[in-house]
Every structure is written in C-alpha cells, then in structure tokens.
Amino acid sequence: MNPEESMHRSTIAAIATPEGFGGVGVIKVSGPDALFVVSSVFAHGPPDPDRAGSPDAAAKPDSFLSWRLYYGYIFDPEAGRVIDEVILAVMKAPRTYTREDVVEIQAHAGPRVLHSILDLLIARGIRPAQPGEFTRRAFLNGRIDLTRAEAVADLVNATSDAAVDMAVSQISGGLASVLGKVREALVSVLSSVEATIDFPEAAGDEIDTGALVQALYENVRQPVDELIKAYEAGHFLRDGVKVVIAGSPNVGKSSLMNCMVNKERAIVTDIPGTTRDCIEASLAVRGSPVVLVDTAGLRPDPDAVESLGIEKARQYIDSADIILFVVDIRAAVSSEELRIFDELPLAGKIIVVNKTDLPVHQRRFELPSQWSGFPCVYVSALYGDGISELIDVIADMASNAAYVAKPGFVPNWRQKVQLDRLLRAVSGAASGLGRDQSLELVSIDLREALFAVDEISGRYVSADILDRIFSSYCIGK
Ligand SMILES: Nc1nc2c(ncn2[C@@H]2O[C@H](COP(=O)(O)OP(=O)(O)OP(=O)(O)O)[C@@H](O)[C@H]2O)c(=O)[nH]1
Numbered sequence: 001m002n003p004e005e006s007m008h009r010s011t012i013a014a015i016a017t018p019e020g021f022g023g024v025g026v027i028k029v030s031g032p033d034a035l036f037v038v039s040s041v042f043a044h045g046p047p048d049p050d051r052a053g054s055p056d057a058a059a060k061p062d063s064f065l066s067w068r069l070y071y072g073y074i075f076d077p078e079a080g081r082v083i084d085e086v087i088l089a090v091m092k093a094p095r096t097y098t099r100e101d102v103v104e105i106q107a108h109a110g111p112r113v114l115h116s117i118l119d120l121l122i123a124r125g126i127r128p129a130q131p132g133e134f135t136r137r138a139f140l141n142g143r144i145d146l147t148r149a150e151a152v153a154d155l156v157n158a159t160s161d162a163a164v165d166m167a168v169s170q171i172s173g174g175l176a177s178v179l180g181k182v183r184e185a186l187v188s189v190l191s192s193v194e195a196t197i198d199f200p201e202a203a204g205d206e207i208d209t210g211a212l213v214q215a216l217y218e219n220v221r222q223p224v225d226e227l228i229k230a231y232e233a234g235h236f237l238r239d240g241v242k243v244v245i246a247g248s249p250n251v252g253k254s255s256l257m258n259c260m261v262n263k264e265r266a267i268v269t270d271i272p273g274t275t276r277d278c279i280e281a282s283l284a285v286r287g288s289p290v291v292l293v294d295t296a297g298l299r300p301d302p303d304a305v306e307s308l309g310i311e312k313a314r315q316y317i318d319s320a321d322i323i324l325f326v327v328d329i330r331a332a333v334s335s336e337e338l339r340i341f342d343e344l345p346l347a348g349k350i351i352v353v354n355k356t357d358l359p360v361h362q363r364r365f366e367l368p369s370q371w372s373g374f375p376c377v378y379v380s381a382l383y384g385d386g387i388s389e390l391i392d393v394i395a396d397m398a399s400n401a402a403y404v405a406k407p408g409f410v411p412n413w414r415q416k417v418q419l420d421r422l423l424r425a426v427s428g429a430a431s432g433l434g435r436d437q438s439l440e441l442v443s444i445d446l447r448e449a450l451f452a453v454d455e456i457s458g459r460y461v462s463a464d465i466l467d468r469i470f471s472s473y474c475i476g477k
C-alpha cells in the first residue's frame with residue numbers, strides 16, 4: 001500500500017445523490033476540516049439578511065455533537081446570500097463511513113442548489129472527491145477490507161434481489177472472514193515449516209508433514225475450492241446471465257432481440273446477412289439480470305465483413321450461458337443447421353422456431369429427432385407471440401444454472417484470479433510436503449499463497465490495482 005496515501009489527507013466533498021431534480025440531495029464531506037468548513041457556511045437559524053455576510057452569522061464548529069442532525073441554512077458569507085435550508089448530519093471520527101469526520105448536507109435536490117453548495121465548500125479549500133474515494137478511505141483507514149469495499153460497488157450496481165443479497169453478505173464480511181481463517185491456517189503451517197528450516201535441532205528434525213498436508217487440505221484447499229465453485233456457479237448474479245441468439249441468416253434473430261427488449265435495438269431487414277456485429281442489450285428476467293446478445297447469421301460462404309462478424313459470433317457463443325438457436329418455421333432444418341447446432345457448446349440450448357404468424361401452408365419446419373431432448377419454443381418475433389413462454393424457459397434455465405443453494409458470497413473475477421493462484425501455490429506446497437521436497441521450496445509456495453490471500457483482502461495491494469477498482473465507482477461513494 002502506498003504509505004503516503006494512508007497518512008495526511010485532505011478533506012473531500014461530493015454530491016452523493018444522482019444528478020437531477022428531486023426531493024433531497026446529499027453532499028458528503030469527509031476529512032479533518034469537514035466540520036470546520038461546513039460550519040463556516042452554516043447558520044443554526046435563518047441568517048439575518050444584514051448579518052449574512054458577517055462571519056458571526058456562522059455556527060461555531062464546537063456547537064456540534066457527533067451523531068446528531070442539525071437544522072439550519074447554508075449561506076454564502078461573501079455574497080451575503082442564503083443558498084438553501086438544510087439538515088446537517090454530523091458524524092465525528094472514528095465511528096464513520098471513512099473513519100474521518102464526516103458531515104452530510106441534506107439539501108433540496110436541484111442541480112443548481114447542490115453545485116452552489118459544493119462550489120462554496122471548494123472555494124474554502126475542500127477538494128472534489130474522486131470516484132469511490134470515500135470507500136477508498138474506509139479501506140485505507142482500516143475500517144473495511146478490500147472485499148467489503150468492492151461489495152459496496154456491487155450493491156450499488158445490483159439489479160436483482162439475488163445480487164443484493166450477495167453484496168450484502170460480502171459487505172458484512174462473509175468473504176473477509178473465510179479468507180481470515182484461510183490466512184491463519186497458512187501462517188500456522190508456514191511457521192512450522194520455517195521453524196524447522198531455521199532451527200532443525202529444536203524441531204528435532206521431526207516435522208509432521210502428514211498433519212501439515214491435512215491442515216492445508218482442510219483449512220485452505222477446501223474453503224478455496226468452495227469459493228471458486230461459488231464463482232463459477234454464481235458470477236452471473238453479478239455479471240448477468242449471458243443469453244446469445246444464434247442461427248442462420250434471416251431467421252429473425254435481430255427481430256427476436258428487439259421484441260425481447262421492447263425496442264429497436266438491432267437493424268432488421270429481409271436481406272440475409274444484415275447483422276454483422278454482436279449487439280448486446282440488458283434486461284431483467286424474473287428479477288435476474290440477463291445480457292442478451294444478437295449475432296451475425298451463421299452461414300458457410302460469408303463475405304469478408306460478414307466472416308469477421310461470424311468469428312465474433314462464435315466467441316460469444318463459446319462464452320454463453322444459454323443459447324437461443326433460432327430457425328425459420330418456413331424451412332425444413334438444413335443439414336448446415338444440424339451441424340452448427342451440434343457444434344454449439346454444452347451451454348443451455350433452447351430451440352426457437354420463429355415466424356409462427358405466417359400461414360400454415362408455408363410451414364416446412366419439423367423437429368429433428370436429434371433435437372427432441374431440448375426445450376423448443378414457437379414464437380413470432382414480429383407480433384410477440386410465445387415470447388413470455390420463451391422468457392419462462394430462459395428463467396428456469398438461468399435459475400438451474402444459478403447458484404441455487406444460498407448465494408452467500410460469490411467472489412468477483414479479480415478475486416477469482418487470486419483464488420486460482422492461491423490454489424496452485426497450496427497444491428504445490430502440499431505435494432512438496434508429501435514428497436519430502438526441500439522445506440525452502442515449500443515455504444516459497446506457502447508465501448506465494450499468502451500473497452494471493454493478501455491481494456484479495458487488500459492487505460498488500462498496489463496503488464494501481466486500487467485505482468482500477470475504485471475508478472469504476474460513482475463519485476460520492
Ligand atoms: N412474418 C414474420 N417475419 C419475421 C419475423 N421475424 C423476423 N421476420 C422477418 O424476417 C426478416 C429477417 O429478420 P431479421 O430479424 O433481420 O433476421 P436475422 O436473423 O437477424 O438476420 P441476419 O441478421 O441477416 O442474420 C425481416 O424481413 C423480418 O421482418 C416473424 O416473427 N414473422
């Protein structure tokens with residue numbers, strides 16, 4: 001961690017509520033000068049118009065107790081002008097979000113009002129906050145570890161109840177506590193190993209490698225394995241279930257996408273090969289986040305642009321959780337389609353027979369026997385028939401795929417990469433111990449495992465990783 005970052009800090013402020021017009025808008029101020037500066041522009045009662053310009057209209061910083069609300073007015077002492085009638089929430093360090101003095105100004109939510117108040121604070125030496133800076137301070141000041149800081153962003157971004165539950169369990173320290181136990185177990189094994197390296201006589205040269213391997217297995221490998229499984233099963237609670245629409249050109253894939261998201265997201269024409277790129281749209285299916293992707297029609301002899309599109313389509317198909325394989329009801333399934341379907345990955349596959357609105361005499365589709373084990377839904381993307389049934393099938397499949405046992409805490413991708421590293425290192429250490437390898441090598445592996453744990457919790461993490469994490473937050477969080 002960058003030591004300067006955790007030492008002397010300026011006072012920061014930001015508008016914490018979304019831009020726009022509304023009932024209440026909040027400006028958050030955190031840092032050593034928060035109370036001093038805010039009180040210099042706050043009056044407990046309506047400032048007398050004649051005295052608004054004089055400093056004695058302002059409240060005294062020591063007139064505030066911690067964890068109290070104060071009613072009053074924000075005014076500009078220089079201009080002698082009252083800006084808004086507000087409530088101040090005063091929270092003194094260390095029992096605050098950032099562990100610094102925090103003052104929240106609850107004003108009326110109009111962009112002009114909030115920006116005027118913020119400008120007033122900035123003119124008095126307070127710095128505008130960077131995205132995620134309040135949470136970054138909570139982390140740097142040791143109130144929360146990095147897993148809990150990251151969960152704050154997950155909570156803000158959550159679009160489903162399951163994602164909210166997951167974030168809340170992580171904020172309350174679920175992942176942090178599992179990692180804490182893993183770390184303890186690693187430290188204990190490492191200290192036995194290092195004691196034997198440093199003082200072989202004292203350890204009597206007799207190190208019980210069996211017990212150490214067992215401890216690594218039970219207290220490190222197993223819980224880490226569980227977390228990796230939870231990631232694999234549950235990551236789309238955070239990232240969304242990826243549903244990819246695939247099929248031959250002109251079968252109505254883009255029309256299906258538009259119909260499902262209720263807007264003209266993708267271009268539709270009667271020319272085969274219209275879609276050349278992959279187009280994403282988000283929607284909620286029974287409360288679960290879904291990322292729907294329209295792709296270029298798959299066919300054997302595409303032109304140059306189309307073949308790039310098909311290449312990209314294949315990448316999306318490979319990473320899909322669910323594939324909607326669309327066919328046109330007017331055509332018998334071609335051998336090309338049978339082959340493509342066969343080659344699709346093992347993700348959940350749903351056959352979607354489109355254009356059911358067309359007259360019966362035009363229908364040539366028959367369900368091939370090889371497809372009989374897959375769900376098959378008849379729809380008209382043009383008129384919306386069958387779409388709610390399709391959504392039901394997707395929802396069932398998504399919830400089967402989802403982590404149905406309590407979601408608990410599901411690591412994010414950054415954490416998962418470190419969990420993989422941890423697992424590799426611990427496996428190396430365990431097999432080294434099992435094979436009576438030199439203890440120096442075992443201790444290198446154990447240290448590597450510790451680094452991985454510490455990178456997840458943020459105990460040791462570089463400033464650029466922190467920048468990357470917190471820059472994705474909103475300002476004011
Ligand atoms: N009657 C009818 N026509 C449809 C339906 N869905 C799509 N179409 C028509 O089929 C043609 C192709 O539709 P698209 O949605 O562009 O098909 P696509 O599969 O995205 O085609 P490519 O992007 O070229 O691969 C258009 O003329 C659509 O209006 C439907 O449910 N009923």
Ligand SMILES: [Mg+2]
Pocket residue numbers: 253254255266267268274275294295296297
């Ligand atoms: Mg298309």
